[in-house]
Amino acid sequence: MIIVLWLVFAIFVGIYANSKGRSGFGYFLLSLLLSPLIGFIIALVVSPIDENVEVKELASGRMKKCPKCAELVKREALLCKHCHSDLSECGDSYQDDLKKTETFYDPRFPKRNCPNCGEVIKKGRVYCFHCKTIQDSVNN
Known part of the structure; x- marks a missing residue:
């Protein structure tokens, strides 16, 4: 025992x-x-190992990387707290890159045709691999 x-x-x-x-x-x-x-x-x-924490924060969508200094800042931030660069035009490039990967899966997205090219997008995929567009909502 x-x-x-x-x-x-x-x-x-x-x-x-x-x-x-x-x-x-x-x-x-x-x-x-x-x-x-x-x-x-x-x-x-x-x-904890910081690299793993950083990946989890980026994947959760709560944080994003500053394009100038590559430090983590809150997703809603308009000004980087580290280098003071303007983040108002900065998109969530990590989130977009994550959606483009084969492993990104969202069960809310049904099997459907891409609105841009008409190719069939498999159930759960957010990204059309044919025309490389990101589907922002479930209804696309």
Whole structure:
């Protein structure tokens, strides 16, 4: 029974470390060899990896990158807080790039014909791969 609990807690430590952008398997092994408590304390103390946090913030749509200094700013910002450049004409280029990828999926979009070129767009796709237009709404 103790071995099963040890293994389960080690798995939870690995999952927690993975959510912070750290190696889940590495923390699982650390917890398995030393102790799940020690592994959890170490995972709790280390900071999350910034690159993974940045990708999550951009993908969520809450933040965008300044085109001048490449720092994250709020999506609604009109002026970059880092370099003070004007962001009023800056689009959400990361969001547009994300929508163009094969993996972007939104279940609200039905199978339909592209309004620009007439090609069939598969269910869930936001981007027409034939004419390279982004479908902004479900009704397009």
